[in-house]
Amino acid sequence: MRLHRLAVTAFGPFGATQGIDFDELSAAGLFLLHGPTGAGKTSVLDAVCYALYGQVPGARQGNGLSLRSDHAEPLTPTEVVLEFTAGERRLEITRRPEQPRPKKRGTGMTREKAQTLLREYAPAAASASVSGSASGPGQWKALSRSHQEIGEEMGQLLGMSREQFCQVVLLPQGDFARFLRADELARGKLLGKLFDTGRFAAVEERLAELRRAAEKRVATGDERLLALAHRMGQAAGRTTELDGHPLPEPTPGEPGLADAVLEWAAVARTGARERRDIALSAVRAAEAAHDAAQRAADATRERAELQRRHAEARRRADDLERQRPDHDRLRELLERARAADAVVPALDLRTAAARDHDTAETTERQARARLTAEPGLAASALAVIADIPDQRTPAAPATSPGTSLPAQGTATPDETTRHARGAAVAHGGHGRGAWPGPASSGEARASGREAVASGERAPYGSDASAVLGEADAEWLGRVERRVREELGALGAARRGEARAEAVVGEIGALDGEARADDEAIEEAAEWLAGWEETHRAHQRRIEAAQEAVNQAEQLGGRIEPAERRLEAARRRDRLAGQEREARDELLRAREGAAAARQHWLDLKEARLRGIAAELAAGLREGEPCAVCGATEHPGPARPGAGHVDRTAEETALADYQRAEEVREEAERTRNALREAHAGAEATAEGEDAAELDRALAELRAAYAEARDAAADGHAARAALDRAEGEHARRTAQRQEAERRAAARTSRRETLARERAALLAELERARGADATVAERAARLERQAGLLAHAAEAARAADAAATRLKEADARLADAAYRAGFATPEQAAEAVLPPDRQREARRRLDAWQTESAAAGAELSDARVLAAAQAPPADPVAAQTAADAATRALREVSAADAAARTRCEDLDALSAQAVADARRLAPLRAEHDRIARLASLAAGTSTDNERRMRLEAYVLAARLEQVAAAASARLRHMSSGRYTLVHSDARSGGRGRSGLGLHVIDAWTGSERDTATLSGGETFSASLALALGLADVVTDEAGGVRLDTLFIDEGFGSLDEQTLDEVMDVLDSLRERDRTVGIVSHVADLRRRIPAQLEVVKGREGSAVRHRTAAAH
Structure with missing residues (x-):
């Protein structure tokens, strides 16, 4: 690089x-x-x-x-x-x-x-x-x-990784000076990062994990065996047979644990079987003794029970004889109650009639109270009484219009009150459900009503409300009819009042129309005054819509390029994921092709190593060798183990070629996706998809806003048309309102004259009331109260009649049942539950008397009573003692059987566990030896060197050799770096030591003894040598x-x-x-x-x- x-x-x-x-x-x-x-x-x-x-x-x-x-x-x-x-x-x-x-x-x-x-x-x-x-x-x-x-x-x-690059390209001399003086642990950490020996450390850790897992499995198996041994000890208990054979207590994992447990289990099973045979003999003897004691106890209990029954029967017979007078009185009471059952229906009928009579009287009093509480109704009733003709009172003159009831008649006030005085009689009373006594209140009220009906007059000056409180139903009905006749006479006046209200409403409507027309004229004038400004505003709106049309066209042209960029950005992000997948596929294809190539080369090399055997296979006796030409073949080569022939090599080559084709196809796919990704990136102009999406959304929003504004053009023109139509409509509306105002003036004057005439007529018809409707409502309410009071009076009279009939029926029923008075019959009545209780007590007394007699006459009971007294307690005590003895020996027998079964089951389980544990223990020994060897803790590992340290030692030896070539030049041939695998002393480990050989003295010493300048030279040489080795390790x-x-x-x-x-x-x-x-x-x-x-x-x-x- x-x-x-x-x-x-x-x-x-x-x-x-x-x-x-x-x-x-x-x-x-x-x-x-x-x-x-x-x-x-x-x-x-x-x-x-x-x-x-x-x-x-x-x-x-x-x-x-x-x-x-x-x-x-x-x-x-x-x-x-x-x-x-x-x-x-x-x-x-x-x-x-x-x-x-x-x-x-x-x-x-x-x-x-x-x-x-x-x-x-x-x-x-x-x-x-x-x-x-x-x-x-x-x-x-x-x-x-x-x-x-x-x-x-x-x-x-x-x-190489970043750590390797920083060590072999950016050579930090201070780090290598510390490396020279560091202990083996620090050197191991640095070299492990540079040479990626983590897989060897992983092998050590994996072996350690396997050892711990094997130890755990073996310990778990041993603990299970020890647990079974403890359970067998608990099942066997403390016995003399096991005194010389204590329970084994070895540590889990200790050899011989399984044999000790199985040997002790055999001894425990033998002792348990002997104790079971002894317990079985004791059970059989106890069962025979228990049966005999139980039979004796049963016979004694039976005799004691018969003696107790005889004494109890004798006592009950004496008690029943003393109770005989009470039961005779109870039988007589029950007979009278049966006779009184015939009177119960009449009693119930009389009680219901009294309850209905009280209810009717209460309803009548409430109705008459409402009559007297109605304002003016009492005075009106007196006027009606004076106006009702009879043989002694001449007819009253007709009422004049405008009065609620006749104001006067032919009779004087003194005569009028005397006419109703007969109804004012005192109310008699009786208790609800009481037997018939003096005259009832219904009779007294009937006599008063007869006086009113006969025309008797109350004395002058009596209370006028007494008329309504004592008048009979017929008289109240005549008053109701006269009130309803006057109510019917108000029909025409009510229609006139309704018409007057309609006229008032029509006048109000005309006034409302006048106000509405005035407002319409004013509104139209105001609207027409701003017509010029409205017209100019509509024109400006149309012009703004036209400008929005132009803006929408410009924005619309920018949306499509923005959409293309957004689509490209999204395609770029999508292609990025596909490209990553293609890259991963390419990496797998490369690894597969490299593995196939390496496999082919390995087979080819193996074939070349065994090519002599392949050539020897074609040799024939007497035929020349294709290599040397000799016709004799004394020692032809033989194929060794794992020999590779031509077919295997060609198959591996074909596999490699196919893997290479897969790699090339994956690389083409990755390159195509990379080019597509770059093209999408160029189209997206490097913008983020989210930013482009947001910008496109803003552009679309602006376009939509402009388009909405442009779409307002049609609405603006339509609004202008509507405004012009509104201008014409409001002009016509103002003219029409002025025409209606002239016609409305004449109609209002006509209605005013009609209203004045109606008001004069209604003034005469409503009398003292505010309106005719109020007077009609008052008469309607008074008629209803009179009708309800008349109905309540008729119901009270009927209830009084039914009460009298019920009293007569009750007296007749009591006489027929044999009672002197109804009161005696009522006292003799017993409820059904009390009658049933009396019959039950009589039947029970008779039944108990019969049972006591039968018990005293029983032969077995008489025989037991004549025998000596029985002692069941003593007999049961003897039986209980035999039962306890049987239970104890049975429990001992069951425990012995359970002990044998448990020991047999636990022993079988221990044998099975010992068999399963044997291969686990062998596996643990094998893995433990291998893990100790890799970890450097085994005695077979003389230098106590870990597996990773062993690999790093080889790398450090290469680094020291590469560094020495430069150090000898920088030190004029004096110093040479060498790797040392000597142990650091005591219990320390070996493998990563680094020494320097001084050619001047011929001694080998630690690098920590170098001076400052010598340390720099050595560290520089070490850094350069490390760079060479790491470079070779990284693939050259x-x-x-x-x-x-x-x-x-x-x-x-x-x-x-x-x-x-x-x-x-x-x-x-x-x-x-x-x-x-x-x-x-x-x-x-x-x-x-x-x-x-x-x-x-x-x-x-x-x-x-x-x-x-």
């Missing part, structure tokens, strides 16, 4: 764009990068690393590092552009980190995403040198903008540009000359070496220089070539 040009903008200390021409600096093969401290020498190397890998070297990547220069202008983006050659390809990579930038709209800052662009230079002629200048004929072709894809591409081109990528950072100040002049000679030897192999140093003598020795100068506006770079120097 060779660097050509570097351009940094707003990066690190560089505020403005700074360009570095490595081709110009590399003309002499060696150049110096110098400048004051903090100027930015290391930032140049950071820019190179950032361009290639998107990250800066080492620890500078972290700690919140910002790549953007504080000296840069806000609108200047941070950018690094590097042009370099890798292999046969000349490339240019541009990177922009994520950085703030001013917002395009509004104020403030926004974060801009990181951007990467990779381009490749394609010369015009095939013979053009790819390592020459790219400014001649040819063109740059964009390869990708994807961070991930470019990162993978750079990894394939360079063949040639590194044509190297940087050496600091350390030259510790060298004397002679050693510096020797070091410069070594660096010159690198130049002879067409390498370019850049030295980063403060040493002033180097500025004299090295003519090609790149100086970094710092200033207030940021740092800058200055070139100084060999010719200028």
